[in-house]
Amino acid sequence: MAIARRYSNISEDIFIRDLATGYENRLTQGLEDIRGLSWTPDSQRLVFATEDSGSRNGFIIDIETAQIRTLEVAGMSYPSSVSDKGELVYHQYRRQFQMAYFSLDDQVPGSLFPLLYSGVSHRNPDYSPQATRLVFVSSNTGFNEIWTSDINGQKLEQHTQLKSRVAYPRWSPDGSKIAFIAPDDSHEGNRIFILDLTNKNITALASGYHNHGRPSWSWQGNSILASTSDGITEFYFDNRAPKVISPLSMGVGFAKSATELVFTRYGVNGLWQINLDQPEQVELVIPGNVFRAGNNWVLTRDGVYFKSSNLNEQKLNFWDASTQQVSSLLRVPRSSLSGFGSMTYIPESNRLVMTLDGFPQRDIMLLKHKLLK
DSSP: OEEEEEEETTEEEEEEEOTTTOOEEEOOSSBSEEEEEEEOTTSSEEEEEEEETTEEEEEEEETTTOOEEEOOOTTEEEEEEEOTTSEEEEEEEEOOOEEEEEESSOSSOOOOEEEEOSSSOEEEEEEETTTTEEEEEEOTTSSBEEEEEOTTSOSOEEOOOOOSBOEEEEEOTTSSEEEEEEEOTTSSSEEEEEEETTTOOEEEOOOOOSOOOOOEEOTTSSEEEEEETTEEEEEESSSOOOEEEESSOOSSEEEOSSSEEEEEETTEEEEEEEESSSTTOEEEEEOTTTOOOTTSEEEOSSEEEEEEEOSSEEEEEEEETTTOOEEEEEEEETTSBOTTOOEEEETTTTEEEEEEOOOOEEEEEEEEOGGGO
């Protein structure tokens, strides 16, 4: 049996399991996302597709030698059949993530307007009022790297050249540092990294965990909070061992004060708040029948902006902290906003910036390839 297995949320690899003995052999090391597996008729090779920094392609691997050869078929996903004649049916998939903004000041109801829109992907924006810059992930160089821009998507600057799979950047409260996650040295798990913009240094935080969720800064900016296998965990900059705050999981979190963390939970609807000094005190801020945003939400001084979805549409909503009432601001087609994206608020222009899913293009294709014979 061929198995695609994740060791972390940004790493996936292929294993072969002998069904008689249970022995497993690992074939690959450090792939990003596997988009389908299919055996060749001789049961000696696998055809598979990957998504790396937003680009999909097809490959064939020998299960004895682990030699990988590229099929050079851009957009290949989910190969589903291989005939004795060397024919392969697959799902061709094209999509770019883009960044768009919604103006909250418009007197006439508006729409989402492009902020960064090109032939490459831009995603997961986060804004710093102190730096007056947006940070985001862009595949402009062929790899997902950390970039920043001004509030209009101009004056772009690349900050990392890791040629890797960076994800989920977040500004420090003073706008001098950026936290993000990237693969570890073994390309099996991930680690939390800190980019110091004053000296351009990138350091990894001490951790014995294999997988880390999206990083969030503490109110004071002297530690990072992220979800691990033990729950909400605090990481420090002085090589101290991390401290488990709560057994609860955290999807996305925002510090509301020195002691208050507002967060979402994996697999549990609603928006929650925890007292960091007394972590047994957990409060439901917005009930689960109203709030199911997961990743697409942002905490502001006056309330919470968040996405909701139903079968046919998505809505952009605002929860007013003073009245605890929800109002809908915008209605868009379903799948317009990326489920794995993020949302940020720019107070100077009273805008929300978010990740667009890019309306993927899909076709079913038949391929005849010399490597499949």
